[in-house]
Amino acid sequence: MPSISTKGLSMPESPIRKLVPFAEDAKKRGIHVIHLNIGQPDIKTPKIALDAVKNNTLEVLAYSRTEGSETYREKIAAYYKKNSIIVTAQDIIVTTGGSEALSFAMGSIADPQDEIIIPEPFYANYNGFATAAGVTVVPVVSKIENNFALPPIEEFEKLITPRTKAILICNPGNPTGYLYSKEEIKKLAAIVKKHDLFLVADEVYREFTYDGKEHYSILQEEGLEDNAIVIDSVSKRYSMCGARIGCLVSKNKAVVKTAMKFAQARLSPPTYAQIASEAALETPASYFTDVIDEYVERRNILIAELEQVEGVVVAKPQGAFYCIAALPIKDADHFAKWLLEDFNVDGKTVMVAPAAGFYATEGLGKNQIRIAYVLDKEELIRAVKILKEALAVYKG
The missing domain is CATH 3.90.1150.10 (Aspartate Aminotransferase, domain 1)
Incomplete structure (x- = not known):
């Protein structure tokens, strides 16, 4: 057999x-x-997104551009600007969900047996994406006793080896719901710059913050342009899990150029779902x-x-x-x-x-x-x- x-x-x-x-x-x-x-x-799901699909006049359901339609990416960039994140459409690759963006990121920055440090507990599928890429997950433990806050930065430092390529966080976190503070992000920024690593942030829950706290994106941190890669998705933001639309965002041109090769291999993200996701950006506050x-x-x-x-x-x-x-x-x-x-x-x-x-x-x-x-x-x-x-x- x-x-x-x-x-x-x-x-x-x-x-x-x-x-x-x-x-x-x-x-x-x-x-x-x-x-x-x-x-x-x-x-x-916002009615405006559903109506965009119902009322479209497409006669041919054609491929979109590999990186996603230009109008959609321009509108994503405008959405980020409203959230004090300055990027361009050229910094964005539209993906089939945040999952594909994570796979593209791992494939672009790490070789088999390379290591990515992740605070645990973490979104379980990170294990799957890492296995598929041949990447080794190196966990650093966060604890329920202190609400799953960022572990001491010294604990990250202990785990860095010549094979370490990145630190990956989910902010706010799945499964913990923990929201990293601006100070914690700055600590991570300092360590990835010190050791010349990538900082990958899964920010798909950006809007969902409570108790007067605000989300601070790694893309807002000055001096992190070469290190920062953001993973995003419409799934939770607009209650559109079935659309399977996400994106990879980075100001590092080499990362985007490399991720584009992975994107070309899967041709393009789904057309109808992009139509819905573009319309969703007009959802009222x-x-x-x-x-x-x-x-x-x-x-x-x-x-x-x-x-x-x-x-x-x-x-x-x-x-x-x-x-x-x-x-x-x-x-x-x-x-x-x-x-x-x-x-x-x-x-x-x-x-x-x-x-x-x-x-x-x-x-x-x-x-x-x-x-x-x-x-x-x-x-x-x-x-x-x-x-x-x-x-x-x-x-x-």
Whole structure:
């Protein structure tokens, strides 16, 4: 029998999606599953984006330009300018989601066996992108006890080797919801300049910041033009996960030129989705005000409810729409399956994402889960009550 590649065998499973068969079986048994496991917002996509697709007059659904349409990239640059980020359309490559932008970035800056330092826990698919590129993820641990703040810069310094090519952050963070401060970004900027590294920032949750805090982009940091690469996406900003449109942004011309070669190999980003995404840029500011207000209420309710559950420790997110909770259990994977297979309250159960899959260090996060608060407030309260009852009877 022909053999599967070593790379294919080493590709990690998604900690978010691997429990789907258990959830589907529960639904077939008539159980209502409350999904806390995936960051699919329930917020409506802006009507202006949907109408742009419905009302277009295209007669041929043709290829777009490899780097994305010029008008769209010009409008993206204008969007960034409104956010105090000065770039041009030539600094932008439109990609098939932020995922492709991350793959292009890794392929452009690192060779097989090169290393990228990432604070953990981190978005689980970074492991997958790194495996596909043959890149080694080197984790630096952030801790729930201090809300997953940036680890001491000395911890990064200890991990830098001749094979280190970049530091990668997600800001605000998935799965932690942590928002890096301007001071923390400046510390990272100093270390990448000192060691001649890239700083890659996944900024797809830029709009989602709370408690009066503001997002500070690595592209706003002066003197970082050669080091900074931003990954962005419309998925969460406009509740358009299915559009699969993102972009890679850098003022480093060599990076953009190299990423363009990867982009040419996949021809072009999807045309209809670009039409929708371009129109979405005209979304009124009131849309975001309402969305942020809703997420703040959801966060506050979720955290307050979790803090009332005995033995649960939860970090308070300052951005995005996720939080990490440590539970009084040993194995969150087993607990998550048990919730779907063996437990319900009045025909309802919850699906959570075990957090171990968001760590690269073996053994970390085993008792933690990630919760996405993308459901209405009543459903979140109901979900935490089910978790509380489940923890009271779970034997592990």
